[in-house]
Amino acid sequence: MNYQEFKNAVVKYATANEIKDYELYYTKSDETSVEIFQTEVKGFNSSNNLGICFRCILNGQTGYASTENMTEEEAESIVLRAIENAKSLESETPSFIHKQGDTYLSYEKEEIVTPSASTLVDFALDLQKEIYAQDERVIDGTQAVAGFGSFEKAIFNSNGLDLADSGKFDYTYAMAIVTDGKEMYNGMEVKSGKMADFDKTEVAKEAVKDALSTIGYTSVDSGAYTVVFSNKVMASLLSVYSSVFSAEAAQKGLSLLKDKEGEIIASDIITLTDDPLYKDALSKATFDDEGAATYTKNIIENGKFTTFLHNLATAAKAGVKTTGNGYKGSYSSPVGINHYSFYINPVKGSLEDLFAEAGNGIYITEVEGMHAGADPISGDFSLSSGGFRIEDGKKTTPVKGITISGNFLQLMKDISSVGEDLKFNPFALSAHRCGSPSVLVKNINIAGK
Amino acid sequence: MLLPQNLVKEALWKASSTGADYAEVFAEYTNQKNISMVASKVDKIADGIISGVGIRIFKGTRCVHGSTSSFSPEAILACAQKVADALSGAREMETITLRERRFGDIHPIRIVPASVENATKIDLLREASETAKNYHSDISQVTASFLDVDHNIMIATTEGLLAEDRQIRTRMMVNAVASKNGENQTGYHAPGARMGMEFYETFDPKSVGEEAARQAMVMINAGYIPAGKMPVAIGNGFGGVIFHEACGHGLEASSVALGQSVFAGKLGEQIANPKVTAIDDGTIPNGWGSINIDDEGTPSQKNVLIENGILKSYMIDKLNGRRMGMASTGNCRRQSYIYEPTSRMTNTFIAEGSDKNDDIIASIEYGLYAKSMGGGSVNPVTGDFNFAVNEGYIVRNGKICEAVRGATLIGKGAEILKDIDMVGQNLERAQGMCGSSSGSIPTDVGQPMIRVSSITVGGR
Numbered sequence: 001m002n003y004q005e006f007k008n009a010v011v012k013y014a015t016a017n018e019i020k021d022y023e024l025y026y027t028k029s030d031e032t033s034v035e036i037f038q039t040e041v042k043g044f045n046s047s048n049n050l051g052i053c054f055r056c057i058l059n060g061q062t063g064y065a066s067t068e069n070m071t072e073e074e075a076e077s078i079v080l081r082a083i084e085n086a087k088s089l090e091s092e093t094p095s096f097i098h099k100q101g102d103t104y105l106s107y108e109k110e111e112i113v114t115p116s117a118s119t120l121v122d123f124a125l126d127l128q129k130e131i132y133a134q135d136e137r138v139i140d141g142t143q144a145v146a147g148f149g150s151f152e153k154a155i156f157n158s159n160g161l162d163l164a165d166s167g168k169f170d171y172t173y174a175m176a177i178v179t180d181g182k183e184m185y186n187g188m189e190v191k192s193g194k195m196a197d198f199d200k201t202e203v204a205k206e207a208v209k210d211a212l213s214t215i216g217y218t219s220v221d222s223g224a225y226t227v228v229f230s231n232k233v234m235a236s237l238l239s240v241y242s243s244v245f246s247a248e249a250a251q252k253g254l255s256l257l258k259d260k261e262g263e264i265i266a267s268d269i270i271t272l273t274d275d276p277l278y279k280d281a282l283s284k285a286t287f288d289d290e291g292a293a294t295y296t297k298n299i300i301e302n303g304k305f306t307t308f309l310h311n312l313a314t315a316a317k318a319g320v321k322t323t324g325n326g327y328k329g330s331y332s333s334p335v336g337i338n339h340y341s342f343y344i345n346p347v348k349g350s351l352e353d354l355f356a357e358a359g360n361g362i363y364i365t366e367v368e369g370m371h372a373g374a375d376p377i378s379g380d381f382s383l384s385s386g387g388f389r390i391e392d393g394k395k396t397t398p399v400k401g402i403t404i405s406g407n408f409l410q411l412m413k414d415i416s417s418v419g420e421d422l423k424f425n426p427f428a429l430s431a432h433r434c435g436s437p438s439v440l441v442k443n444i445n446i447a448g449k
Numbered sequence: 450m451l452l453p454q455n456l457v458k459e460a461l462w463k464a465s466s467t468g469a470d471y472a473e474v475f476a477e478y479t480n481q482k483n484i485s486m487v488a489s490k491v492d493k494i495a496d497g498i499i500s501g502v503g504i505r506i507f508k509g510t511r512c513v514h515g516s517t518s519s520f521s522p523e524a525i526l527a528c529a530q531k532v533a534d535a536l537s538g539a540r541e542m543e544t545i546t547l548r549e550r551r552f553g554d555i556h557p558i559r560i561v562p563a564s565v566e567n568a569t570k571i572d573l574l575r576e577a578s579e580t581a582k583n584y585h586s587d588i589s590q591v592t593a594s595f596l597d598v599d600h601n602i603m604i605a606t607t608e609g610l611l612a613e614d615r616q617i618r619t620r621m622m623v624n625a626v627a628s629k630n631g632e633n634q635t636g637y638h639a640p641g642a643r644m645g646m647e648f649y650e651t652f653d654p655k656s657v658g659e660e661a662a663r664q665a666m667v668m669i670n671a672g673y674i675p676a677g678k679m680p681v682a683i684g685n686g687f688g689g690v691i692f693h694e695a696c697g698h699g700l701e702a703s704s705v706a707l708g709q710s711v712f713a714g715k716l717g718e719q720i721a722n723p724k725v726t727a728i729d730d731g732t733i734p735n736g737w738g739s740i741n742i743d744d745e746g747t748p749s750q751k752n753v754l755i756e757n758g759i760l761k762s763y764m765i766d767k768l769n770g771r772r773m774g775m776a777s778t779g780n781c782r783r784q785s786y787i788y789e790p791t792s793r794m795t796n797t798f799i800a801e802g803s804d805k806n807d808d809i810i811a812s813i814e815y816g817l818y819a820k821s822m823g824g825g826s827v828n829p830v831t832g833d834f835n836f837a838v839n840e841g842y843i844v845r846n847g848k849i850c851e852a853v854r855g856a857t858l859i860g861k862g863a864e865i866l867k868d869i870d871m872v873g874q875n876l877e878r879a880q881g882m883c884g885s886s887s888g889s890i891p892t893d894v895g896q897p898m899i900r901v902s903s904i905t906v907g908g909r
Binding site: 037040041042043044045046047048049050051053063064065066067068069070074077081082084085087088089090091092093117139140141143177183184185186219222223252253254256332333334368369371372373375377378379380382383384400401402403404405406445446447448449 | 487491495497500510511512513514515517518520528532589590626628635675677678707708787823824826831833834836856859905907908909
């Protein structure tokens with residue numbers, strides 16, 4: 001059966017079971033990618049996937065059930081399973097199915113024409129050639145990948161809300177492996193957006209440059225250093241710690257920012273914005289995963305913490321309005337909270353200006369093991385890192401085999417300069433991504449030799 | 450059978466129409482339930498069916514993969530056609546004959562979790578959660594979850610294989626937060642097994658909450674570790690994540706076949722200290738990472754990866770095996786039908802050695818005892834790995850002293866293997882989820898206590 005027929009069947013079973021408040025959440029995604037090894041196509045992957053989640057309110061609790069299989073039996077099963085699950089819940093957070101009446105933002109959608117499979121293959125083969133052409137130290141194992149995808153999302157509920165959204169994107173990345181005859185080094189460059197805008201030579205050049213840049217690295221003595229975090233690294237840190245800004249985490253006692261609204265939590269040069277329609281985002285959101293309208297807001301304004309991110313339930317508990325940040329991690333997940341384009345606002349000054357200001361220190365361009373070495377509940381981080389020395393105000397030799405340690409909230413207070421080079425994490429193809437300019441922080445603990 | 454045999458045959462026939470020398474249909478129907486609790490109250494229940502079909506074809510070392518969420522014959526055949534369209538040769542295979550094989554199930558399940566009502570699972574979880582909460586007045590929050598998965602797979606290939614497996618797993622997880630003077634620290638414990646509800650008869654659920662809370666309390670009262678290079682004793686169980694990250698990923702054929710691993714081309718060479726013997730064994734009865742057959746239908750086996758420091762075997766899937774000229778070792782795995790499968794670990798551990806645990810601690814003049822490890826990651830190309838210490842102690846003059854927080858261990862896989870210079874005798878395995886290109890899959894890590902003679906410890 002198709003989605004419309006499945007939807008009708010679900011409504012029939014919900015009504016038959018006297019369920020008055022319910023929602024059906026639907027996602028569909030198509031993705032195609034091609035991977036090159038040596039000079040040939042190694043892999044070609046194409047997937048068409050869909051998922052449907054039913055949730056309903058029973059005795060003030062929200063029960064969920066989901067499926068990927070649109071049949072009459074599954075339509076009945078997800079209704080019965082959701083009812084059964086609702087009966088087991090003991091949550092003290094109120095439950096909502098969103099009402100009609102929000103005013104939704106709008107934006108002009110850019111038309112992305114999906115490339116043909118052969119265009120994709122040609123692009124990736126050419127990119128692979130470009131990578132090898134960059135430097136004679138490039139070796140086999142180097143890989144070029146190109147792909148495109150599209151998604152559809154729809155929310156339909158018992159209050160008559162009926163919303164739909166869709167989007168498309170292309171992406172490419174190059175993973176270059178180089179050798180100095182002794183060891184191997186790899187480097188990466190990622191682009192997302194429209195394939196027509198991707199410059200193969202530039203992607204290849206950046207990946208190889210990244211790989212070559214670490215040749216001859218050394219460690220540094222353990223101690224406290226002045227550090228410049230690259231825009232990419234700062235965006236990654238922000239991403240790991242973004243859950244501290246979630247009202248759900250705060251209400252459950254899992255956020256260090258609990259009860260801190262209105263307080264100074266960062267350096268006065270920090271303004272943190274959440275923008276569902278940020279101009280260059282590949283996908284934008286005018287409604288959240290509960291169907292509530294989204295809008296742009298500052299979360300930190302000149303160092304002051306202004307608001308948590310809310311969904312309907314956390315907002316009701318806190319006695320405020322939702323900020324339109326209701327979010328499902330996947331179609332089957334219960335509603336939680338997430339940001340959109342979430343970024344530290346650029347101030348002024350180039351990267352070189354930050355190096356000059358640092359004088360002597362370390363420029364961190366890489367951090368690894370975020371899911372293990374950075375704890376959002378304590379705020380502590382201790383991360384394997386790499387980058388370059390800063391000597392007499394200039395970037396010099398490569399550094400690796402070190403860790404950086406600290407606490408995220410302390411770091412936000414210790415930022416003494418913010419650059420102008422705002423960059424978003426290029427891996428995030430969805431509407432939910434983090435961005436930052438490069439920042440200067442004094443007194444970061446580094447473990448090395 | 451998840452799909453009718455004639456439909457599977459038709460899909461294989463279509464998929465192999467453009468010159469493929471191998472075609473494979475993988476069908477899946479998975480029921481997954483996750484009950485989560487906050488402050489001992491049931492907060493959310495996710496209850497989902499994951500179902501669909503993944504189709505793969507090979508021509509030499511070239512691979513095409515496609516997937517669809519639908520079980521309808523039209524969608525499956527359309528997927529097969531789409532996969533075939535990526536090649537442009539003439540048919541090579543003349544006929545396809547499927548022979549059903551029953552590999553058997555060495556993982557008995559006494560009580561299938563899906564047949565048990567929520568209330569029973571909630572009672573077990575609440576016991577664990579409340580024990581954590583009541584452990585100490587500084588425990589400010591406890592979150593807990595109860596997971597059960599019923600993963601049904603069917604694999605058919607043009608080699609003639611037709612096989613099925615049903616993989617049932619359950620896991621209980623408790624996270625405790627201790628708060629003091631505006632600081633938070635967490636503790637975590639999450640045992641799991643390829644078992645049914647009888648798993649919870651093998652231990653007291655209270656012990657899960659107690660362990661999580663104990664760890665959070667130790668860490669909230671700990672200071673930060675001073676950074677530097679030092680000898681480290683790594684505790685048993687989840688400590689085995691060091692081998693998983695530092696070496697395991699580098700022994701997966703997906704890295705080795707492409708020359709992307711520092712261990713490529715080193716079979717028969719001494720790559721580790723002679724004290725190190727490491728094994729990947731998917732045949733451990735009811736083990737969390739165990740499988741009867743892998744996701745290509747190859748029966749799982751016990752693979753000795755490193756014996757007395759000498760590299761003996763990689764973990765190999767069919768596709769990368771072609772590139773390497775080696776047979777599959779039964780290690781091909783995927784999170785679901787959506788992911789293209791590749792070589793992955795199952796239950797991977799360092800075998801018991803000859804050193805006494807007390808001697809390991811006594812041998813350290815100044816260093817770290819990493820009693821409990823968190824997760825980590827690795828770059829297989831360079832071998833650079835990192836992982837977090839969840840519970841650590843300073844060792845001074847051969848004695849375990851004060852607890853320290855914030856430690857991360859970093860190094861290079863090839864070097865660390867040589868620096869494992871003592872291996873103890875209390876092998877234990879622990880459960881984890883391993884994320885890589887073919888998705889997130891259950892794997893066990895494990896080891897007895899070991900000593901690494903020198904490693905960089907991140908701290909402040």
